[in-house]
Amino acid sequence: xxxxxxxxxxxGLIACIFLVLAGANLFSEGTIDAAEVSEDTVLxxxxxxxxxxxxxxxxxGTEKWKRVWNNTELLLGKRCMNGVYIGSSGQLFAVxxxxxxxxxxVDAQVDDLKQLVLDWDADVLLVPTADNILTDRLPAFAPYYxxxxxxxxxxxxxxxEHYIDAxxxxxxxxxxxxxxxxxxxxxxxGAYYAFLAWADFEGKYPYPxxxxxxxxxxxxxxxxxxQKLGSIAKTDSISVFPETLQRKVSVVTDxxxxxxxxxxxSAVGEENVxxxxxxxxxxxLEIQTDYHPGSTLFVIGDSTxxxxxxxxxxxxxxxYLVNPKEYRGDLSELLRSCQPDTGMDVLVLYDCISxxxxxxx
Amino acid sequence: MTFDxxxxxxxxLPVFLICYYVVPQGMKNLVLFxxxxxxxxxxxxxxxLLLVFLILVHYVLGLLIEATHRIHEKRAFVIVSVLLNxxxxxxFRYADALIEASNEWLGSDYTALGLExxxxxxxxxxxxxxxxxxxxxxxxxxxHNPLQLAVYLAFFPRLLAGPIDCYCDTGRYLKERHVDLAxxxxxxxxxxxxxxxxxLLADELFLLWxxxxxxxxxxxxxxxxxxxxxxxxxxxxxxxxxxMAIGLGNLMGFRFRENFRxxxxxxxxxxFWRRWYVSMGEWFHSYVYIPMGGxxxxxxxxxxxxxxxxxxxxFWQGGSINLLLWGLWYALLLLLDKFFLGxxxxxxxxxxxxxxxxxxxxxxWVFFAFESPLxxxxxxxxLFGVGASSIxxxxxxxxxxxxxxxxxxxxxxxxxxxxxxxxxxxxxxTGPAMALYRVGEKLIPSLLLLLSIASIVGGGGIHG
Numbered sequence: 001x002x003x004x005x006x007x008x009x010x011x012g013l014i015a016c017i018f019l020v021l022a023g024a025n026l027f028s029e030g031t032i033d034a035a036e037v038s039e040d041t042v043l044x045x046x047x048x049x050x051x052x053x054x055x056x057x058x059x060x061g062t063e064k065w066k067r068v069w070n071n072t073e074l075l076l077g078k079r080c081m082n083g084v085y086i087g088s089s090g091q092l093f094a095v096x097x098x099x100x101x102x103x104x105x106v107d108a109q110v111d112d113l114k115q116l117v118l119d120w121d122a123d124v125l126l127v128p129t130a131d132n133i134l135t136d137r138l139p140a141f142a143p144y145y146x147x148x149x150x151x152x153x154x155x156x157x158x159x160x161e162h163y164i165d166a167x168x169x170x171x172x173x174x175x176x177x178x179x180x181x182x183x184x185x186x187x188x189x190g191a192y193y194a195f196l197a198w199a200d201f202e203g204k205y206p207y208p209x210x211x212x213x214x215x216x217x218x219x220x221x222x223x224x225x226x227q228k229l230g231s232i233a234k235t236d237s238i239s240v241f242p243e244t245l246q247r248k249v250s251v252v253t254d255x256x257x258x259x260x261x262x263x264x265x266s267a268v269g270e271e272n273v274x275x276x277x278x279x280x281x282x283x284x285l286e287i288q289t290d291y292h293p294g295s296t297l298f299v300i301g302d303s304t305x306x307x308x309x310x311x312x313x314x315x316x317x318x319x320y321l322v323n324p325k326e327y328r329g330d331l332s333e334l335l336r337s338c339q340p341d342t343g344m345d346v347l348v349l350y351d352c353i354s355x356x357x358x359x360x361x
Numbered sequence: 362m363t364f365d366x367x368x369x370x371x372x373x374l375p376v377f378l379i380c381y382y383v384v385p386q387g388m389k390n391l392v393l394f395x396x397x398x399x400x401x402x403x404x405x406x407x408x409x410l411l412l413v414f415l416i417l418v419h420y421v422l423g424l425l426i427e428a429t430h431r432i433h434e435k436r437a438f439v440i441v442s443v444l445l446n447x448x449x450x451x452x453f454r455y456a457d458a459l460i461e462a463s464n465e466w467l468g469s470d471y472t473a474l475g476l477e478x479x480x481x482x483x484x485x486x487x488x489x490x491x492x493x494x495x496x497x498x499x500x501x502x503x504x505h506n507p508l509q510l511a512v513y514l515a516f517f518p519r520l521l522a523g524p525i526d527c528y529c530d531t532g533r534y535l536k537e538r539h540v541d542l543a544x545x546x547x548x549x550x551x552x553x554x555x556x557x558x559x560x561l562l563a564d565e566l567f568l569l570w571x572x573x574x575x576x577x578x579x580x581x582x583x584x585x586x587x588x589x590x591x592x593x594x595x596x597x598x599x600x601x602x603x604x605m606a607i608g609l610g611n612l613m614g615f616r617f618r619e620n621f622r623x624x625x626x627x628x629x630x631x632x633f634w635r636r637w638y639v640s641m642g643e644w645f646h647s648y649v650y651i652p653m654g655g656x657x658x659x660x661x662x663x664x665x666x667x668x669x670x671x672x673x674x675x676f677w678q679g680g681s682i683n684l685l686l687w688g689l690w691y692a693l694l695l696l697l698d699k700f701f702l703g704x705x706x707x708x709x710x711x712x713x714x715x716x717x718x719x720x721x722x723x724x725x726w727v728f729f730a731f732e733s734p735l736x737x738x739x740x741x742x743x744l745f746g747v748g749a750s751s752i753x754x755x756x757x758x759x760x761x762x763x764x765x766x767x768x769x770x771x772x773x774x775x776x777x778x779x780x781x782x783x784x785x786x787x788x789x790x791t792g793p794a795m796a797l798y799r800v801g802e803k804l805i806p807s808l809l810l811l812l813s814i815a816s817i818v819g820g821g822g823i824h825g
Contacts, residue, residue: 007542010803014549017810022371048362048404055367059818069819072812076766080759097575141759 024060067231074232079139082228087137090234092225093130093144094184096353101145105356110150110157112361113348116300117158120335122346123201125164126151127186127194127304129353130179133170147352164201166194180236183223184351185274186307188214188240195311198347207243207314214239217263221273238268238276244310247289254284262287262310277306283326284334287319296340300324300331301349302358308349316345325358332361362403363521364552364605365560367817373400381613386537390512393613397517401481408479411449416511418445419489420504426496427503435497442493446486453478454680481520483677487644488514492528494648500529509535518609522602524620524640527647531615538614548611550806555604557809558597560816562771566594569764573757579750583757584743590764592726593771596624599638623777625722628714629706630694633722641677645670668692678729683737687728694721 059065070081079086085093099105116122128151131144138144148167155163170178170186170193178190186194192211199206217238226233244262251259259279267275278285281303297316299305305321313319320338324331338344350359362369377396384392402409419442426438457473464471492513495501504510513528513535573587600621607617620640627633634642650670656663668689675688698706706714724741731737742748786798 004542006799007546010546010806011542011549013803013807014553014810017807018371018375021814022375025367025371048368052366052368055371056818059367062818065815066819068812068815072815073820076770078763080763139759139762141755141762143756143759 021060025055025058063230070230070232080142084225084228085131085139085142086229086232087134087139087142089137090181091130091134091137091179092182092223092229092233093134093138093142094225094353096129096131096145100353101150101356106150106153109356109359110153112359113154113355114157116346116348116361117162119332120298120346121162122300122348123162123164123198124154124158124348125166125194125198125350126154126355127190127349127351128167128170129184129351132167132352133174134179136174145353150352150356164198166197169193169197177237180221180223180238182221182226182233182236183274184225184353185223185304186351187236187238188307188311191304191308191311192241194308198312199315202345204315207311209241209243209311211241213242215242215245217265217276218268218273223274238273241311244313247291247313249290249313250288251278252286252288253279253282255282257282262313274303274306277303278309278321281306281323281326283328284320284322287313287321289313289317289319291315291317293317294340294342296320296338296342296344298322298335298338298344298346299349300346300359300361302351302354304351304354305349323358324360325354362400364602365556365813365817368403369400370556370814370817373403378612389538389613390508390535394508394511394515397512397515397520400517401515401520405479408482411479412481412485412515413511415445415449415485415489416507416514418442419492419514420507420510422493423496423503423510424505426493439493439497442490446490449482450478450486450677450680452476453482484520484523484525485514487525487641487648487677488528491525491644491648495528495532501532504532504535506536516610516615518606519617522599522606523638524603524606524617525644526617526640527644530618534615540612540614544611544614548608550608550802551611552605552608553806553810553813555601555606555608556813558601558604558774560601560813561809562767562774563594563597563601564816564820565764565767566590566597566771569760569767570594572760579743579748580752580754580757581743581746581749582753582761584740584749586757586761586764588723588726588730588740588744589768591730592625592723593768593775595726595729596621596637596775597771623775625719625775626715626777627718627722628711629703629718630691630698630721631703633718634691634695641674645674645677649673664696667696671695681732682734683728683730683732686734686737687725690725690728694725 056062073081074086080095083095085095087093113124117124126147128147129145131138131142132147135144151165151167155165170190173190173193176189177187178193179186189211192209195209196206217240219235219237221236221238222233223236226236240263248260249262251262257279262278263276264279265276267273267279272280275281287309291314295316296318297312298320299309299312300322302323302325305323309319309321318340322331322334327334335346348355348359362373364370373396377392381389381392381396398409398412401412422438422442426435429435429438453476456476460469460471460473463469492501492504492510496503504513513531519526567590569590570587573583573590603620607620610617618640620638622636622639624633624636627636650666653666653669654662655666671688671692672685673688674691675685678684678687694702706717709717724744727737727741727744731740739748746752783798786794786801789795789798
């Protein structure tokens with residue numbers, strides 16, 4: 001091959017890549033609003049930054065480029081991408097920074113919790129995050145927040161008579177499918193073990209759910225952690241206990257939405273599939289069952305509570321769920337207004353990180 | 362706009378190059394100047410006016426220097442240029458600090474201007490000074506064509522990180538340039554290598570550095586890992602931009618000298634500065650150190666000259682206290698090397714000399730990285746176990762494992778191995794070695810380009 005032809009081939013190959021991509025991107029649809037383009041934004045340089053971000057967003061084949069890059073990083077041995085650890089068996093873990101569990105934050109949250117327990121004789125069930133239970137699936141040396149210190153502090157602060165230990169039972173079943181692979185939440189099976197811990201603590205005879213007979217709702221769930229990694233994440237299944245599907249319940253949210261099941265099938269296939277459990281997250285909801293007339297449970301919790309409540313439903317006639325992250329009113333006032341004359345059980349039900357970051361009293 | 366932005370790669374560059382190649386020879390400088398202005402004005406439109414102002418002033422100064430025969434007048438014009446350029450650098454860097462000091466100490470009530478030094482000011486100021494000094498010295502003739510001077514000063518490929526080419530070197534390309542297929546081919550490949558250095562290595566290593574700082578590992582291993590990453594991140598950023606500038610220059614018929622020559626294999630500090638940002642070192646040597654007398658007037662004068670030049674380099678890099686200390690660190694090392702250390706080092710085996718030099722450079726980067734002297738001292742202490750929480754914490758071990766391959770690639774890429782291999786393969790005229798070379802020179806740049814695009818579009822790095 002003569003020199004000239006050799007140079008032409010090199011130039012042709014590289015120029016093709018540039019020109020094809022430049023040409024293809026000329027016709028991609030922009031998202032910058034014309035109203036955002038003003039003399040000020042152009043002269044200050046802000047428009048330039050927005051324009052680059054817009055180009056990146058609508059670059060031809062963005063998802064494919066992301067997949068190429070994520071796979072390249074995997075090949076390079078990276079096991080932490082976009083704030084997610086890629087563990088063994090496709091298990092993904094959200095990375096929590098030191099600010100998520102600073103000791104001042106822990107102290108403040110535990111003080112608030114103690115006050116709530118004193119005021120309402122509440123019980124506390126904190127579900128550890130997956131990294132604390134599935135530790136052997138974390139990438140080698142991956143730093144994580146050891147929640148045992150937090151749980152000990154909580155136990156010491158609220159007293160043994162109010163502290164429900166979910167850590168132990170979940171650790172015993174760590175080799176089962178108790179956490180979603182792609183989402184920082186327990187599965188229905190994980191919730192079942194937490195439910196057993198609760199029933200044991202309360203001295204209640206637990207409803208005899210069959211953990212070997214879970215009904216699969218979907219096999220193509222990709223949770224928040226998985227979405228951060230795009231196509232390299234495996235999919236999860238969402239399953240529920242068939243008994244919780246069969247019994248008739250009435251769920252009313254503070255938005256006035258009414259469901260006659262713990263589950264909202266229309267959420268499957270939507271962006272937030274976990275809305276399947278008790279519908280879209282709301283500040284407050286009330287559940288009416290046909291079990292145990294006269295018994296009431298008031299749950300203060302997060303989305304972990306939404307997964308566990310269908311199992312608790314068989315133990316109470318009425319369950320209230322308030323999510324302090326969304327609720328703007330006075331929580332004490334709400335508790336008083338919901339309390340029947342016969343009294344009610346109060347349960348604080350969170351995963352540890354959400355407790356630190358969203359619990360308020 | 363930066364070379365690793367999508368805007369540059371897929372909007373500006375293709376349009377600019379097509380325009381540049383299709384216009385007749387006589388119009389190429391106009392296209393190049395207008396392209397440079399657009400590149401420069403994008404994001405900082407007002408500062409483009411400053412560039413135009415400096416071009417006009419230096420055009421006039423060059424003509425005035427040439428026109429007068431009185432040496433003191435020539436000198437005065439050079440001083441005007443120096444004061445103007447240094448004045449702008451000082452103004453942008455210290456105006457707000459002065460206003461703050463005035464408000465605090467004199468009770469005034471001025472509002473901070475919020476000025477940030479324009480991109481490229483550090484580069485084109487030095488080029489502008491080199492122009493008037495070259496004309497003053499008689500090393501170059503004054504430029505009578507303002508467009509050609511504008512092309513020299515505003516030349517966009519080198520606005521980000523040089524090379525700082527002297528007027529006497531580049532002047533010959535300003536009137537007319539010719540591009541052949543070999544230059545375009547090598548220019549494209551060089552540009553892509555630079556892009557890959559910046560996007561695939563430097564950005565990853567900066568992330569490691571930031572993670573080492575933010576995870577507050579507080580251990581010895583984390584401190585070494587962090588500064589190691591920082592050292593290579595800086596190298597691949599600057600040498601990447603320089604490669605891109607040299608490659609773009611080739612595409613337009615310019616030939617620039619190498620700016621980085623594998624600096625981390627240097628076996629002495631002097632050797633390091635012959636390899637690191639060569640054009641900057643040469644500029645300060647030619648336009649500051651030598652005019653001050655260099656080593657011609659005794660040891661004391663030389664000592665003063667060396668310290669002054671390195672303080673000036675520290676000022677040029679940003680002017681904060683840590684950068685001045687960084688400059689002093691090198692002044693100290695170079696003086697020690699000259700009067701004492703050099704002789705001792707010569708007794709050591711080559712590899713040990715290289716390791717010791719690299720360690721000295723790493724310590725220099727600690728000065729460079731931390732604006733706060735307290736943070737700098739604390740980090741320096743941590744490197745040697747003072748104030749460290751442990752030798753190797755979990756975070757540091759994780760980061761080391763996480764970036765292990767990137768670090769290995771970075772080290773290998775910083776060595777002259779690829780150059781040696783390419784040189785060996787390319788001399789073969791026939792046979793498998795030549796075939797391998799031919800395929801490699803096409804496939805490797807294409808692959809690097811695609812990976813760089815994937816990183817820019819799909820990664821969460823620091824691009825654009």
